[in-house]
Amino acid sequence: MTAMTAVTVRVPAKVNLQLAVGPAREDGYHDLVNVFHAVSVFDEVTVTAREPGSAPGEIILRVTGETGSGPTRVPDDTSNLAVRAAAVLAHETGAGTPITIDLHKNIPVAGGMAGGSADAAATLVACDTLWKTGMAQQDLLDLAARLGSDVAFPLLGRTALGTGRGEVLEPLPCGGGLHWVFALAEGGLSTGEVFRAYDRLRPDAPQPQCDPALVAALASGDAAAVGAALDNDLQRAAVSLRPELSHTLAVGEEAGALGTLVSGSGPTCAFLAADERDAQRIAARLLEAGRCARTITAYGDVPGASVVS
Numbered sequence: 190m191t192a193m194t195a196v197t198v199r200v201p202a203k204v205n206l207q208l209a210v211g212p213a214r215e216d217g218y219h220d221l222v223n224v225f226h227a228v229s230v231f232d233e234v235t236v237t238a239r240e241p242g243s244a245p246g247e248i249i250l251r252v253t254g255e256t257g258s259g260p261t262r263v264p265d266d267t268s269n270l271a272v273r274a275a276a277v278l279a280h281e282t283g284a285g286t287p288i289t290i291d292l293h294k295n296i297p298v299a300g301g302m303a304g305g306s307a308d309a310a311a312t313l314v315a316c317d318t319l320w321k322t323g324m325a326q327q328d329l330l331d332l333a334a335r336l337g338s339d340v341a342f343p344l345l346g347r348t349a350l351g352t353g354r355g356e357v358l359e360p361l362p363c364g365g366g367l368h369w370v371f372a373l374a375e376g377g378l379s380t381g382e383v384f385r386a387y388d389r390l391r392p393d394a395p396q397p398q399c400d401p402a403l404v405a406a407l408a409s410g411d412a413a414a415v416g417a418a419l420d421n422d423l424q425r426a427a428v429s430l431r432p433e434l435s436h437t438l439a440v441g442e443e444a445g446a447l448g449t450l451v452s453g454s455g456p457t458c459a460f461l462a463a464d465e466r467d468a469q470r471i472a473a474r475l476l477e478a479g480r481c482a483r484t485i486t487a488y489g490d491v492p493g494a495s496v497v498s
């Protein structure tokens with residue numbers, strides 16, 4: 190049998206159906222109630238073993254596709270979350286052999302859809318497979334949480350409730366498919382800056398609570414009720430940094446979306462549609478109104494990071 194030399198993993202983006210944010214903690218993070226929902230916008234991560242004799246531990250990174258621009262551009266050095274994920278797994282297991290990581294990105298960069306976290310999760314799965322480290326799911330989830338608050342979720346995918354800083358996950362049943370339109374903005378927003386704007390706007394933030402109406406609507410697959418329950422505490426903060434987002438949200442509302450909200454820390458706006466045709470119609474209206482750079486239609490929920498070859 191020949192040794193495996195390359196592993197490709199497909200990993201989804203997320204939208205947050207509820208994002209309730211508590212007050213700033215002493216460690217600078219915020220306690221969250223974060224209802225993650227994985228959608229059919231995928232990055233692909235391929236990890237390839239390099240020739241024996243290459244410097245051990247050295248990781249080469251290549252990034253293609255949606256790479257972003259300006260200060261939020263995807264880094265192509267060791268600060269890239271995918272490289273950090275491979276390095277952490279190698280360090281924990283002692284298994285790291287020289288690899289090349291190819292990221293093919295479709296998830297909008299710094300758009301509040303957790304593309305970097307998705308790449309890190311996919312890299313953990315790809316390296317675990319290539320290096321045959323045989324990590325238990327819970328060990329991968331723990332490693333993921335060390336890399337970032339959002340990195341554990343794309344390992345699970347589907348729909349899940351995240352508490353703590355978002356890394357403590359519990360799957361939530363989603364009884365029916367949901368159809369989405371995402372309106373992409375020019376340039377990204379820094380997650381840390383959005384949380385800081387939130388602290389200025391809500392110095393009195395209460396402890397976050399999960400909305401039972403959303404959980405019930407999801408379980409029964411009632412898209413209209415899910416739309417009515419969508420809620421994001423970071424939305425005001427994101428709009429305060431990018432006032433034009435309020436116009437984008439208004440176009441979706443006028444077009445009759447079942448629900449509208451900023452995705453996570455933004456600036457991507459998410460619109461829940463009744464079905465795929467409705468999603469195409471809302472996307473066309475957003476483009477006609479000239480209120481976004483680009484649209485993507487997608488559905489959820491979808492599985493988490495999985496090996497495709």
Ligand SMILES: C[C@@](CO)(OP(=O)(O)O)[C@H](O)COP(=O)(O)OP(=O)(O)OC[C@H]1O[C@@H](n2ccc(N)nc2=O)[C@H](O)[C@@H]1O
Pocket residue numbers: 205208217218219220221223300301302303304306336337338339340353354355380381384452453454455
């Ligand atoms: C807001 C959310 C919603 O899912 O994601 P995005 O919409 O940006 O993708 C997440 O909470 C982002 O998760 P992630 O992007 O992994 O954040 P991290 O790397 O852990 O933290 C980046 C910065 O965000 C702030 N942060 C993050 C998570 C949290 N619970 N409280 C925070 O205050 C901190 O300022 C931290 O320095």
Ligand SMILES: Nc1ncnc2c1ncn2[C@@H]1O[C@H](COP(=O)(O)OP(=O)(O)O)[C@@H](O)[C@H]1O
Pocket residue numbers: 260261262263264268269270271292297298299300301302303304305306308309377378380453454455
């Ligand atoms: N693999 C990666 N893909 C995208 N961004 C990355 C990656 N690794 C590190 N980053 C950094 O993380 C920032 C946030 O990117 P991203 O995860 O796409 O957005 P968000 O946190 O808004 O969901 C980027 O601006 C970039 O500087």
